[in-house]
Amino acid sequence: MKSGLKELRVGAVVITSAWKLIKMNPAIWAIIALVMIFSAIVPEKFLSPSNFVAILKNFAVTSMLAVGPTFVILLGSIDVSYMGIWMFGGALVWLLYPYLGLASIAIYPIFGLLVGLFNGVVHVKAKIPSFILTLAMTALLAFLTTYVRNISGVLTLTVPAYNFLRESPIPYLPSPFLLALPVIVVALFLMFFTKLGTYFCAIGSNEEGAKLAGINVEKYKILAFTLSGLLTGLGSIAIFVHLGCQTRVDFDPSELVRGLAAIVLGGTPLAGGMGGPHRTLLGALVYVLIFNGLFLLPGVDPNHLKLYVGTLLLGAVIAASRALKGALIA
Amino acid sequence: MSATNSILEVRNVSKTFDRVVKALDNVSVEIRRNEIISVVGENGAGKSTLMKILVGIYQPDSGEMYYLGRRIPFPKSPLDALRKGISIVYQERGVIPHLKVYQFLFLGLEEKFTKLGRLQLGKIIGLTQSIFEELGIKCDLASSMYELPPSIQKMVEIARAILSVKLMVEGDGESEVTPIIILDEPTAPLSTEERDALFNYLLNLKKSNSFIFVSHIIPEVMKFSDRIYVLRDGKVVAHHDLSSEKVTEDQLFREIVGRESYYDLWARYVYGVGKAEERRVVLSVRNLTKKGYFENISFDLHEGECIGFFGPAGCGKSEIAKALYGEIFADHGEIIMDGKHVKLKSEPYARIKIGIGYFSGETGKELFLFWPIRKNLSLVNFEKVCRKPLKIISVISFNAERSLAEKIMKKLRIRAPSTETECYSLSGGNKQKVSVGKWLEKSPRVLILEDPTIGIDVGAREEIYEVLLEMKRNGIAMILASDDPKEYAILCDKIISLKNGVVQAIYTNEEFRRLMEL
Numbered sequence: 001m002k003s004g005l006k007e008l009r010v011g012a013v014v015i016t017s018a019w020k021l022i023k024m025n026p027a028i029w030a031i032i033a034l035v036m037i038f039s040a041i042v043p044e045k046f047l048s049p050s051n052f053v054a055i056l057k058n059f060a061v062t063s064m065l066a067v068g069p070t071f072v073i074l075l076g077s078i079d080v081s082y083m084g085i086w087m088f089g090g091a092l093v094w095l096l097y098p099y100l101g102l103a104s105i106a107i108y109p110i111f112g113l114l115v116g117l118f119n120g121v122v123h124v125k126a127k128i129p130s131f132i133l134t135l136a137m138t139a140l141l142a143f144l145t146t147y148v149r150n151i152s153g154v155l156t157l158t159v160p161a162y163n164f165l166r167e168s169p170i171p172y173l174p175s176p177f178l179l180a181l182p183v184i185v186v187a188l189f190l191m192f193f194t195k196l197g198t199y200f201c202a203i204g205s206n207e208e209g210a211k212l213a214g215i216n217v218e219k220y221k222i223l224a225f226t227l228s229g230l231l232t233g234l235g236s237i238a239i240f241v242h243l244g245c246q247t248r249v250d251f252d253p254s255e256l257v258r259g260l261a262a263i264v265l266g267g268t269p270l271a272g273g274m275g276g277p278h279r280t281l282l283g284a285l286v287y288v289l290i291f292n293g294l295f296l297l298p299g300v301d302p303n304h305l306k307l308y309v310g311t312l313l314l315g316a317v318i319a320a321s322r323a324l325k326g327a328l329i330a
Numbered sequence: 331m332s333a334t335n336s337i338l339e340v341r342n343v344s345k346t347f348d349r350v351v352k353a354l355d356n357v358s359v360e361i362r363r364n365e366i367i368s369v370v371g372e373n374g375a376g377k378s379t380l381m382k383i384l385v386g387i388y389q390p391d392s393g394e395m396y397y398l399g400r401r402i403p404f405p406k407s408p409l410d411a412l413r414k415g416i417s418i419v420y421q422e423r424g425v426i427p428h429l430k431v432y433q434f435l436f437l438g439l440e441e442k443f444t445k446l447g448r449l450q451l452g453k454i455i456g457l458t459q460s461i462f463e464e465l466g467i468k469c470d471l472a473s474s475m476y477e478l479p480p481s482i483q484k485m486v487e488i489a490r491a492i493l494s495v496k497l498m499v500e501g502d503g504e505s506e507v508t509p510i511i512i513l514d515e516p517t518a519p520l521s522t523e524e525r526d527a528l529f530n531y532l533l534n535l536k537k538s539n540s541f542i543f544v545s546h547i548i549p550e551v552m553k554f555s556d557r558i559y560v561l562r563d564g565k566v567v568a569h570h571d572l573s574s575e576k577v578t579e580d581q582l583f584r585e586i587v588g589r590e591s592y593y594d595l596w597a598r599y600v601y602g603v604g605k606a607e608e609r610r611v612v613l614s615v616r617n618l619t620k621k622g623y624f625e626n627i628s629f630d631l632h633e634g635e636c637i638g639f640f641g642p643a644g645c646g647k648s649e650i651a652k653a654l655y656g657e658i659f660a661d662h663g664e665i666i667m668d669g670k671h672v673k674l675k676s677e678p679y680a681r682i683k684i685g686i687g688y689f690s691g692e693t694g695k696e697l698f699l700f701w702p703i704r705k706n707l708s709l710v711n712f713e714k715v716c717r718k719p720l721k722i723i724s725v726i727s728f729n730a731e732r733s734l735a736e737k738i739m740k741k742l743r744i745r746a747p748s749t750e751t752e753c754y755s756l757s758g759g760n761k762q763k764v765s766v767g768k769w770l771e772k773s774p775r776v777l778i779l780e781d782p783t784i785g786i787d788v789g790a791r792e793e794i795y796e797v798l799l800e801m802k803r804n805g806i807a808m809i810l811a812s813d814d815p816k817e818y819a820i821l822c823d824k825i826i827s828l829k830n831g832v833v834q835a836i837y838t839n840e841e842f843r844r845l846m847e848l
Binding site: 205217 | 655657677678679680681682683688690695696697698700701705708709710712716723724725726768
C-alpha cells in the first residue's frame with residue numbers, strides 16, 4: 001500500500017518534470033517537429049544509420065563551437081573568439097607536433113584558456129565591448145592561421161599522426177561525438193552543480209543585484225571568458241578530428257554564425273540572464289537537423305543549401321526569441 | 331439604505347489559485363449610486379484579486395453578481411466589464427507618455443469617431459474640451475501626456491475610464507448609467523497637494539459616478555470614503571459605514587493587520603536586552619568623508635546595536651550606507667571591523683566576507699525576479715548548500731537548497747505555494763521578506779539597511795521589523811538609512827541627524843521619539 005503510493009508519487013514527479021522540461025525548453029518542440037517532418041518526407045534517407053552518424057558528427061561540431069560561448073552570453077556579453085581558437089589552435093598543434101609529438105594536442109585547451117583569459121581581462125579591466133573585442137581576436141587568429149599555411153607552403157595543416165583518433169571504438173557513435181561528450185558533461189556539471197551557473201545567470205539578469213549579493217562580478221566575468229575559451233579549446237579537438245585531423249585555414253562567416261545560431265535557437269537570449277549549455281545543446285541539434293534534413297530533401301540544390309538554411313535560420317531565430325518571450329510571461 | 335440605491339453587488343465570491351492559495355473566501359461587496367467605497371487590506375489580502383474579478387481578468391470559482399438587483403454573469407473580459415459599466419484605472423503604466431491629451435482620452439474609442447475611415451479630429455478635440463470643462467480639468471489639450479503633472483495625468487486617466495464606460499455600456503436607453511470606476515492605489519505617485527487636488531476632483535465626480543478606491547493609506551481612506559471594506563486573508567473582516575459610525579485610524583489599522591500596533595514593537599524587543607553601549611564594538615568608523623556627500627562621520631557600532639542616519643533627502647545618509655557596503659567608495663577616513671582596517675575601495679563581495687551585509691527595500695535591485703525563491707535565498711548562502719567532494723569542487727545540493735529555503739520561508743511566514751515559485755509573482759511584502767531572508771542564515775555581523783520597508787503596507791512592514799529586531803536581539807548590529815521617522819523609532823538605539831553631510835546632533839531612541847512626537 002505504502003510503496004504503491006510512493007511509486008505513484010515518483011511517476012507523477014517524472015511526468016511533471018518531463019512536462020516542465022519541455023515547457024522550459026521550446027527547442028524540444030522544434031526537434032520533435034523536425035524529426036517528424038523529415039522522417040515523413042524522406043524516411044529511407046533520414047532514418048538510416050549512416051545519417052544518424054552524420055547527425056551526431058555535425059552535432060558534435062556545432063555544439064563544440066557553441067557550448068563555451070554560452071557561458072559568456074549568460075552574462076549578457078558575447079564571445080565570438082571560438083572561430084579563432086579553433087583555427088589557430090589547430091595551426092599551433094601542427095606547428096608544435098614535430099617537437100612535442102602526440103602531446104601537442106594539449107596545446108588546444110591551453111591556447112583556448114589563454115585566449116579566453118586575455119579576452120576576459122581586457123573586456124573587464126579596459127571595459128572594451130566584448131563583441132568587437134572577440135571579433136577582432138577571431139579576425140587576428142584567422143589571419144595568423146592563413147599566414148602559417150602560406151609561409152609553410154602547404155595546402156592544409158594536417159597532422160596525420162592523430163588519425164587513430166578517428167576510429168570509434170563504439171559502432172554508430174562517431175569519434176568526434178565521443179570526444180565532445182566529456183566537454184558537454186563538464187559544461188552541464190558547471191552549470192547545474194556548481195555556483196558558477198547561478199552566478200553567471202545572476203550577473204546577466206541583474207548585475208547590480210549580483211554585486212549587492214556579494215558576487216565578485218569582475219572575477220566571475222573573467223572566469224566566464226576563460227571557461228569559454230577552455231571549453232572551446234577542448235571542443236576544438238573534436239572538430240579537428242572530424243575534419244580529418246586538420247584545421248580550417250580560411251575564414252568562413254557561416255561557421256561563425258553556426259555557434260551563435262545554436263545558442264539563440266536553443267533559447268539563451270543574447271541579453272543574457274537565462275538559458276545555459278543545456279539549451280545550447282538542443283539548439284545545436286535543431287541547427288543540425290535543419291541542415292541535415294534539407295540536404296536530404298529531393299530537389300534541393302546543395303549549392304543553394306546555405307541560402308535556404310540562412311533564410312530558415314533567420315525565421316527560426318525570430319520564432320525562438322518570440323517563444324522565449326512567451327515562456328517568460330507565462 | 332434602500333435597496334434601489336445599489337448598482338452592483340457581488341455575493342459570496344471565492345477564488346483559489348494553484349488549488350492552495352485561497353485568495354478570496356466568501357467575499358460580498360456592494361456598490362451604491364454616487365458613493366466612494368474603499369477596499370483596504372495588506373498586500374496579498376485579496377484586494378487586487380477582487381478587482382480583477384470585477385473587471386473580468388479573473389473568473390471566480392463561485393459567487394454571484396447582481397446589477398441593479400438583477401443577477402448577471404461575471405464579466406468575461408475587461409471589454410465585457412466596460413459594457414457592464416465597470417472600468418479600472420491601474421496604479422501605474424496606464425499612461426502612454428507620447429500621446430497628445432485628446433489622443434489618449436479617446437484611445438481605443440476611435441472607431442466611434444471615424445467617418446469613411448477618417449478620424450474626426452475636430453470632433454474629438456471639441457468633445458475633449460467640453461469633457462474637461464465639465465470635469466474641471468485644466469490643461470493644454472495639445473500637450474503630450476508626459477508633460478502633465480502626475481495628478482492631472484491621473485485625472486485624465488479617470489476621465490478616460492468614465493468616457494469609455496459611457497461609450498461602451500449596453501444601456502437599455504431608459505435609466506441613466508452610473509459608471510463604476512475602480513481606482514487601484516491612485517495616489518501612489520502623487521505628492522500631498524496633488525493628492526488633495528485629486529480627491530477634490532473625485533468628490534466632484536461622485537455626483538454622477540461611483541468609485542471603488544483600493545488603498546492601504548489609512549488617513550486617505552478615512553477622509554474620502556463613504557464606506558470601507560476591510561479585507562484580510564481573503565475575507566471581509568470588517569465593514570464600516572462612515573456616515574453612521576465613527577472609526578479611528580488605530581482601530582482600522584488593527585483590523586487590517588489583525589495584530590497589535592507596531593508602536594509597541596520596540597518596547598517588546600528592547601526589554602531585558604540591556605544597554606547596547608556595554609557590549610563589544612563591532613564596527614568603528616573614523617572621519618569617513620566623501621567629497622560632496624558626507625564629511626567626517628565617526629561612530630562606534632556595538633553588537634546588537636542599531637544606529638540610524640536621519641535627515642532630509644540629499645543629507646548623505648544613503649551615501650554613508652552605500653560607502654559602508656562598498657557600493658560607492660569613500661575618499662578618506664577609516665572603517666574598522668573587529669579591530670581590522672577595511673580597505674575603503676573594496677567591493678561588496680569583500681565586505682560580505684568580513685561580515686557586512688546590505689539590505690535595501692528596492693526589491694528590483696536586490697531580487698532576481700524570474701528566479702525561484704529557492705535560488706534567491708541560496709545566492710549568498712552557497713557555502714551552506716554545497717558539498718565538497720574534492721577540495722576545489724563544491725557541488726550544490728538541491729535538497730539542501732530547498733530545505734534552507736523552506737526553513738527561511740517558514741520563519742518569515744513568506745506566503746507562496748512552494749520554494750519554486752518565481753519571485754515576480756509574489757506580493758510586495760513577500761518579495762521584501764525574501765530579500766531580507768537571505769541574510770537570516772548568513773548572519774552577518776553588521777547589516778546595513780537602506781529604506782528596508784519602502785513601498786510595502788503596514789502589515790508586511792511590521793513583519794519585516796520583527797525579523798530585523800529579532801536579528802538585532804541575536805547580536806547583529808545595524809545601520810539604518812530611511813525616510814520614515816517611525817522606522818528609526820522602531821529600530822534604532824541611536825539616531826545621528828545629518829544635514830548636507832555633516833552631523834548635527836545625536837539622539838537616543840527616547841529623545842528622538844520625544845522630538846518627533848512619536
